[in-house]
Amino acid sequence: MEKIELMLLPYPENALEPVISKETISFHHGKHLATYVNNLNALLEGTPLAGKSLEEIVLKAEGGMLNNAGQILNHNMYFSQFTAKPQQAVPTGKLAEAISRDFGSFDAFKEEFQKKGATLFGSGWVWLSADKDGKLVITQETNAANPIQKGLKPLLTFDVWEHAYYLDYQNRRPDHLAALWQIVNWQVVESRYA
Numbered sequence: 756m757e758k759i760e761l762m763l764l765p766y767p768e769n770a771l772e773p774v775i776s777k778e779t780i781s782f783h784h785g786k787h788l789a790t791y792v793n794n795l796n797a798l799l800e801g802t803p804l805a806g807k808s809l810e811e812i813v814l815k816a817e818g819g820m821l822n823n824a825g826q827i828l829n830h831n832m833y834f835s836q837f838t839a840k841p842q843q844a845v846p847t848g849k850l851a852e853a854i855s856r857d858f859g860s861f862d863a864f865k866e867e868f869q870k871k872g873a874t875l876f877g878s879g880w881v882w883l884s885a886d887k888d889g890k891l892v893i894t895q896e897t898n899a900a901n902p903i904q905k906g907l908k909p910l911l912t913f914d915v916w917e918h919a920y921y922l923d924y925q926n927r928r929p930d931h932l933a934a935l936w937q938i939v940n941w942q943v944v945e946s947r948y949a
């Protein structure tokens with residue numbers, strides 16, 4: 756049976772400093788995400804969903820299997836959308852056009868995204884997604900949920916579980932969210948929208 760693998764980070768653990776510290780990345784990827792991967796592989800063994808894609812598992816599983824698969828899918832998208840040296844500070848092309856069309860401006864989008872991240876009660880994720888017509892929406896997903904469960908195509912996410920920021924920002928979740936824009940790899944987000 757093909758196992759779910761722990762994704763490799765596309766940058767060194769210290770690459771995102773000072774926005775996210777090496778210590779936070781090390782725990783977040785090497786401990787939290789690794790635990791979800793180990794848990795899921797143990798739960799999948801001998802079941803019909805063993806060997807299936809994470810997306811398929813998220814759409815079909817329940818309980819612990821769904822929670823662990825959702826967290827892996829969420830974190831894989833999260834870690835792979837950052838870069839130490841963004842080539843562009845803002846989105847371009849079709850994504851930029853859609854953001855202007857659906858939110859008014861990039862700044863208005865950022866404000867709403869941060870607000871929804873800051874006001875999500877408890878643990879979860881704020882997401883930018885596209886619906887089946889390409890219209891952009893921002894959703895709050897609690898715990899391990901992913902927008903694919905609502906039929907949406909996920910593009911960008913900020914993790915608002917405390918493990919994502921507490922070592923660096925303590926209770927200042929809004930400050931953490933505001934800083935994350937500095938390391939978003941818009942080329943990756945644009946390729947998800949294409």
Ligand SMILES: [Fe+2]
Binds near residue numbers: 783914918919
């Ligand atoms: Fe996380």
